[in-house]
Amino acid sequence: MKTTTIDSSVFGSIRPRDSFFVHAxxxxxxxxxxMIGMVIFVVLLILAIIGPLIAPYDPLSQTLADQLxxxxxxxxxxxxxxxxxxxxxxxxxxxxALLIGVVADVLALAFGTLFGLFAAFYGGFADTAIMRxxxxxxxxxxxxxxxxxxxxxxxxxxxxxxxIGIVYIPQFARIVRSAxxxxxxxxxxxxxxxxxxxxxxxxxxxxxxxxxxxxxxQTTLMFGISILEVAGLGFLGLGAQPPQPEWGAMLAEGxxxxxxxxxxxTVPGLAIMFSVLGFNLLGDVVFDILDPNRQQSAK
Amino acid sequence: MxxxxxxxxxxxxxxxLGVTIITFLALHVIPGDVAHMIGGEKATPEQIEQIRQQxxxxxxxYVQYWRFLSSAVQGDFGTSLQTHIxxxxxxxxxxxxxxxxxxxxxxxxxxxGIWLGTIAAVKRGTIVxxxxxxxxxxxxxxxxxxxxxxxxxxxxARLGWFPIGDVISNSIDLQNITHMTIVDSIxxxxxxxxxxxxxxxxxxxxxxxxxxxxVISRITRAGMLDVLRxxxxxxxxxxxxxxxxxxxxxxxxNAFLPxxxxxxxxxxxxxxxxxxxxxxxxxxxxxxxVISSILFRDFPVIQxxxxxxxxxxxxxxxxxxxSYAVFDPRxxxx
Numbered sequence: 127m128k129t130t131t132i133d134s135s136v137f138g139s140i141r142p143r144d145s146f147f148v149h150a151x152x153x154x155x156x157x158x159x160x161m162i163g164m165v166i167f168v169v170l171l172i173l174a175i176i177g178p179l180i181a182p183y184d185p186l187s188q189t190l191a192d193q194l195x196x197x198x199x200x201x202x203x204x205x206x207x208x209x210x211x212x213x214x215x216x217x218x219x220x221x222x223a224l225l226i227g228v229v230a231d232v233l234a235l236a237f238g239t240l241f242g243l244f245a246a247f248y249g250g251f252a253d254t255a256i257m258r259x260x261x262x263x264x265x266x267x268x269x270x271x272x273x274x275x276x277x278x279x280x281x282x283x284x285x286x287x288x289x290i291g292i293v294y295i296p297q298f299a300r301i302v303r304s305a306x307x308x309x310x311x312x313x314x315x316x317x318x319x320x321x322x323x324x325x326x327x328x329x330x331x332x333x334x335x336x337x338x339x340x341x342x343x344q345t346t347l348m349f350g351i352s353i354l355e356v357a358g359l360g361f362l363g364l365g366a367q368p369p370q371p372e373w374g375a376m377l378a379e380g381x382x383x384x385x386x387x388x389x390x391x392t393v394p395g396l397a398i399m400f401s402v403l404g405f406n407l408l409g410d411v412v413f414d415i416l417d418p419n420r421q422q423s424a425k
Numbered sequence: 426m427x428x429x430x431x432x433x434x435x436x437x438x439x440x441x442l443g444v445t446i447i448t449f450l451a452l453h454v455i456p457g458d459v460a461h462m463i464g465g466e467k468a469t470p471e472q473i474e475q476i477r478q479q480x481x482x483x484x485x486x487y488v489q490y491w492r493f494l495s496s497a498v499q500g501d502f503g504t505s506l507q508t509h510i511x512x513x514x515x516x517x518x519x520x521x522x523x524x525x526x527x528x529x530x531x532x533x534x535x536x537x538g539i540w541l542g543t544i545a546a547v548k549r550g551t552i553v554x555x556x557x558x559x560x561x562x563x564x565x566x567x568x569x570x571x572x573x574x575x576x577x578x579x580x581x582a583r584l585g586w587f588p589i590g591d592v593i594s595n596s597i598d599l600q601n602i603t604h605m606t607i608v609d610s611i612x613x614x615x616x617x618x619x620x621x622x623x624x625x626x627x628x629x630x631x632x633x634x635x636x637x638x639x640v641i642s643r644i645t646r647a648g649m650l651d652v653l654r655x656x657x658x659x660x661x662x663x664x665x666x667x668x669x670x671x672x673x674x675x676x677x678x679n680a681f682l683p684x685x686x687x688x689x690x691x692x693x694x695x696x697x698x699x700x701x702x703x704x705x706x707x708x709x710x711x712x713x714x715v716i717s718s719i720l721f722r723d724f725p726v727i728q729x730x731x732x733x734x735x736x737x738x739x740x741x742x743x744x745x746x747x748s749y750a751v752f753d754p755r756x757x758x759x
Contacts (some may be wrong), residue, residue: 265440
């Protein structure tokens with residue numbers, strides 16, 4: 127047994143509680159790009175929470191007299207073909223975007239973790255059956271698999287979110303499985319088993335907790351991916367339907383007016399890009415933040 | 426090598442079988458009756474019964490699957506509920522156009538991605554590295570359909586440099602052989618058509634290639650940074666080998682393996698992105714077909730599209746795996 131492994135695990139467990147934040151701050155300040163990602167995420171979160179309070183107009187109310195107005199002090203991002211205030215709709219869309227990210231993420235994470243843990247822990251036939259099924263799902267180009275789901279459920283925002291969640295289950299299952307396989311070899315699992323811990327307890331208390339960092343890193347990236355892809359489905363008319371202020375659907379509406387009213391398509395596109403950018407930047411360092419043993423690489 | 430080849434091909438066949446099972450079952454997991462769904466709310470019981478018989482829904486599941494599979498192997502997915510022509514025929518016309526767009530974009534993405542990644546690794550800390558990182562970030566974060574719209578607005582409408590919509594001008598007479606406009610114009614030696622279709626494809630290809638370009642340049646950069654530290658490069662330099670040869674002959678080929686893997690995986694992303702790009706630029710192809718089929722619930726066509734695309738993707742990944750031996754002679758499949 128290598129002494130270094132023991133050292134680092136003991137070191138990790140007796141660390142005082144606030145050290146996670148201290149460590150997180152160190153990682154963030156040493157990666158300026160991650161700091162930008164963090165700022166974007168926080169801004170998005172705040173806008174989603176207080177959006178309805180600061181929105182100057184109702185995102186759905188139509189004022190035909192004000193249609194297709196260019197950005198001005200009255201309408202920060204202009205208005206659309208029904209005279210709806212685009213700034214207010216972007217704010218409402220921020221709330222939807224976070225919701226989309228959370229739901230699609232949770233769906234992929236829950237089922238992916240379940241399948242991955244099951245495959246890693248039981249091995250043998252269960253492992254083969256589950257992982258080969260995941261391979262088959264990965265053989266579909268992702269948008270087509272999502273479209274297959276939507277063909278069954280019908281177009282709509284919830285269906286699109288479900289479709290993207292399902293599409294990313296195999297990715298999570300693979301990551302969870304390989305992380306869990308690595309953890310399964312650790313001596314403390316053997317110890318837990320020898321003192322009579324039940325398989326369920328071992329899986330959830332020991333294996334899952336200790337294979338968390340790569341899973342959480344994937345979860346962060348998945349957040350951006352699901353916003354981007356649900357927007358894509360919305361753009362194709364297969365996701366959110368008008369008048370829902372979902373960014374992709376707004377972009378699709380703006381496409382018809384691009385020659386006369388550039389802001390209608392430009393603003394939702396920027397909103398999508400910055401949100402996804404935030405999660406991508408953050409996802410790159412989440413691994414470093416969560417794994418105290420990787421402090422070396424963070425510096 | 427032969428044993429690996431057989432095993433890998435068998436594996437791919439199993440995956441494709443799995444794809445057909447999922448595509449087939451998809452029709453059966455929907456809550457409610459498919460026949461009702463296809464017939465619509467106004468369908469009479471007789472019409473529903475007719476649809477059930479037509480689709481073979483009155484048979485046991487395994488019989489239905491066997492029928493589905495044995496006709497699918499012959500390229501028969503039934504007739505489109507929308508146009509009443511063979512579903513496979515619809516796909517056979519649309520798929521080559523999408524494949525052409527995706528393949529061309531992959532080519533552009535590979536060339537520029539590898540070049541950008543190499544430069545970013547060699548010239549660390551310069552403005553070139555910054556530029557390449559910026560392209561990577563924008564490429565992975567900006568929605569492909571949004572970039573397409575902006576390009577269409579500036580390059581197509583404002584500046585008028587590029588034609589808007591369609592893959593070749595209506596006025597050009599081109600004989601359809603493969604349904605891929607570029608291949609057809611080369612085969613028939615129709616250079617005017619070739620120029621015309623390339624002109625149409627510049628903006629869509631640029632749009633679609635951004636994301637894979639970003640991914641490829643990122644992987645190339647990481648691989649190159651690794652290789653550049655190796656001793657044999659120092660040896661090469663010490664021998665007085667020219668810097669450009671050190672980079673492109675000694676370093677780059679050794680950073681190539683992960684890039685090749687990425688190329689194969691990117692093809693799936695490209696097929697998906699192509700659907701979005703086609704919609705933005707109003708190009709004929711799978712995008713138009715798949716969306717209209719989904720909105721119409723045209724299941725035979727959807728099944729044909731999904732199976733054809735998954736088979737293409739699987740075959741490409743198989744080829745990528747086999748090509749490892751070419752790029753890394755040390756790899757000998759036992």
